[in-house]
Amino acid sequence: MASMLSRLIIFPTPPSLIVSVMSVVSLVVIAGLGVSEILGKHMLYSKFWNLNPEKSSRKQIKLSSRTGMLVLYVPAFLSGAVSFVLYPNHDLRLFLVKATLTIHFFKRVVEVLCVHKYSSSAVVLDSAIPISSSYFSATSTMIYGQYLTQGFPEPQLDLKYPGILLFLLGIIGNFYHHQVLASLRTKDDKEYKIPKGGLFDLVVCPHYLFEVLGFIGIFFISQTLYSFCFTLGTIVYLIGRSYATRRWYLSKFEDFPKDVKALIPCVF
Template sequence: MASMLSRLIIFPTPPSMIVPVMSVVSLVAIAGLGVSEILGKHLQYSKFWNLNSAKSSRKQIQLSSRTGMLVLYVPAFLSGVASFVLYPNHDLRLFLVKATLTIHFFKRVIEVLCVHKYSTSGVVLDSAILISSSYFSATSTMIYGQYLTQGFPEPQLDLKYPGILLFMLGTFGNFYHHQVLASLRTNDDKEYKIPKGGLFDLVICPHYLFEVLGFIGIFFISQTLYSFCFTLGTIVYLIGRSYATRRWYLSKFEDFPKDVKALIPFVF
């Protein structure tokens, strides 16, 4: 049954061991971070920067929020740009994978520079390196894995066009809700507030919800084992992150509306 499903929606696995190994590593590592978020062990950036630091006596290097976020996203963006030189060809699916990943991280860099407004929190260097390495290796491996499928029989079910629509929906929805978050603060306002507007009236992390849709779109375009594992791991991580975010708001704001869910309207 699993083999039939994989032939239906996923390319055959290339003979190289790199992609299968990285697929398992990516899924376990990223999903593990999501479970850690639920258990209260957070990657230390944004509002969660100080939650674990009091429990550790080790001196931690803190980056400013803007610098830390650039460290997170610029390497993955450059990997996407470089892929157009490293893997030049006319295959539509490979081009779309390169384009969507590059656009995704370019958008993030632009948001860091032009959209986000930052609190007094920062980004711990250890967390920045971990997340940045994950994004860089994921981008590089996903594109390389797609390149290795050249000449392989296509999956029976072609999902790349629905994938383009999902990616666009996820990208615009994520960007819109980041703008809503930014609008909550003036330039001198560093405090957190309960978000309002858009889907924030239903879930506390609609930007994560649309990020999930964007990555599902990339998987639909790619249809490789690695993109499936990375997307699944990312979904688990964002479930954990949104759960922790809702818990944080409940602890900080007595008037936080209890009917606002974490990630999925009316469900979770």
């Protein structure tokens, strides 16, 4: 049954030990980070940069929020951009995978530079390095794995066109809600506020919800085992991160509305 399902929606796995190993590693590691968020062990950036109860005895290197976020996203963006030179071709699916990943991280860089307004929080280097490495390796592996499918039989169900629509919905919705968050602060305002507007009245992390939709769209375009594993791991991570974010707002604001969910309106 599983084999039949995989043939229906996923390319045959190319004979690459690197791609096979990275598929398992990405799923286990990224999903594990999501579970850690639920358990209260956070990646140290944004509002959680100083919340972990266990303090390390060695001195932590802190980056400004803007610098730290650029460290997170620039390597993955460069990986996507360089892939157009490394893997030139006329295959539509490979082109779309390269384009969507490059656009996704280019948008992130633009938001860091032009949209986000930062609090007094920071990004701890010990968290920035693994996150940046994860994004970079995921982008590189997903594109390489797609390149290896050249000449393989296509999945029976072609999902790339619904994937394009989901990706566009995800990236537009994510960008819009980042703008809503940014509008909550004036230039010199460093304090967190209860977010309002858009889907923030229903869930505390609609930007994560649209990010999930965007990555599902990339999987639909790619239809490889690696993209499935990375997307599934990312969904688990964002579920954990949104759960932790809602818990943080409830602890910080007595008037935070209890009916606002974490990620999925009226459900979770």
